[in-house]
Amino acid sequence: MKSFEIKTKIFFGEQALDHLKDIPYRKVLIITDPFVVQSGMIQMITNPMEEAGITYDLFKEVVPDPPIDKISLGVKKMLTYKPEAIVAVGGGSAIDSSKAIREFALQIENYGEVPLIAIPTTSGTGSEVTSFAVVSDRAAERKVPLVSKSLTPEETILDAELVKSVPPAITADTGMDVFTHALEACVSTERNEFATALAEKAIEICGVFLLRAYLDGNDTHARQKMHVASCLAGLAFNSTSLGLNHGMAHQLGAIFHIPHGRANAMLLPHIIEFNSDINKHSKSRPEYLPAVKKYATVAQILGLSSYNKIMTVRSLVNWVQFMLKEMDIPLSISQMGTITQKEYMEKIDDMAEAALLDSCTATNPRKATKEDVIKIYKELWD
Ligand SMILES: [Fe+2]
Structure with missing residues (x-):
């Protein structure tokens, strides 16, 4: 027997980011990389959230090929802040980091369901809808794949405004x-x-x-x-x-x-x-x-x-x-x-x-x- 399941709710098309005004969560942890913050792109995420009166904190330590030590920093941040939801903004590394951070944090202290909203800023990995994440063990020059249905984001927002500045x-x-x-x-x-x-x-x-x-x-x-x-x-x-x-x-x-x-x-x-x-x-x-x-x-x-x-x-x-x-x-x-x-x-x-x-x-x-x-x-x- 085979089965096919789509767990993630997909918001796409023009002004898809407006969905952030409608999310029912009041306290959100945004997980992203320094480029998204420095380039000002982050405001496309935070502005609609501020309009809707949502409070948030930022974890902006994501790096390419996310190493385990950065993931554990994110776990600490999540367990200190205790958000009602996570918004992952970036390429595959930001989304994979967010999946791993949520998974490990809730294994340490399961304080309730914490939905993950993935907002990709590149068109490539498909990580926003998959149950996979890849983290790096740098010392062993090894990539470690994580596979679990619980890693799959609950929602994704596909807005082309975020990918316009991606270089050729x-x-x-x-x-x-x-x-x-x-x-x-x-x-x-x-x-x-x-x-x-x-x-x-x-x-x-x-x-x-x-x-x-x-x-x-x-x-x-x-x-x-x-x-x-x-x-x-x-x-x-x-x-x-x-x-x-x-x-x-x-x-x-x-x-x-x-x-x-x-x-x-x-x-x-x-x-x-x-x-x-x-x-x-x-x-x-x-x-x-x-x-x-x-x-x-x-x-x-x-x-x-x-x-x-x-x-x-x-x-x-x-x-x-x-x-x-x-x-x-x-x-x-x-x-x-x-x-x-x-x-x-x-x-x-x-x-x-x-x-x-x-x-x-x-x-x-x-x-x-x-x-x-x-x-x-x-x-x-x-
Ligand atoms: Fe790939």
Whole structure:
């Protein structure tokens, strides 16, 4: 038996932030990062709350790849302030930090239900609707995934005004993260009709609006569409989990600090090729792997259909490479110019082992061996 659940109530579209005037909580802890405060963006959150007479306190210590020591600072803040609700404002790090802070604080002292309202300021992680959070154990160079239904936010507000100032490079990285979430949800071993419906819509939106949002950050329509696509893809992979692409990208993030979406984007052509095994497909070996059909459907959604399924999957690989080039995302680690070949090659063995143990890898449509993963990491060099 399978089940599909959407726990989070979603407020979206123009003036979605006005919802903050209607929340029934009088004492709120806002969890965010220093940039949101310094840039003045925070006022878009605090102004409607002040209008509604809501008192609040700020925890603005969130940093990228939230380390455990910052989470424990947030736990202390929450248990001292005892808010009726938490409002998380920021990218994946702020929302993941808020999930972890609430979870750990209420395990220490369960003083009542404390709803979490997630307000994303990037269009990428989908964290606003998922039951996952990732925190970092910096000493061990390890990312620790937390998975629990209780982590899922109760509400999210998707307002494109908050993403207008996201620079092009981050729009590109986070947008490709959205695409990777949707694609991995479509081919996951846990795929199902409900998740596929959401993921395919996210893919269609990425195909039309990601480049537009990258080329013109003030294109509010494209921004709002990508904000919705991010959430749709989040709902999809919350049900199906992800795959080898994320399993391998997490290691590139943990060891070489390559931004998450960028690592996913660079790996994507290699993973599509591996999962579909298109390079070994021939007339004498006409059968194809299960992921081929799913990738071909995705290619058709993007308007890329060709005369057979294998050629259609090839066109999907080409489309991803085209997107990377158009958005100035390097196609290989060597192209990045920040990591030497020696330091990269030295870490491949460890990364391959960790990628196979990563919880995302378990739902990949094609089982990978350590040799397979090493081969993909090596191909990614150049
Ligand atoms: Fe991701």
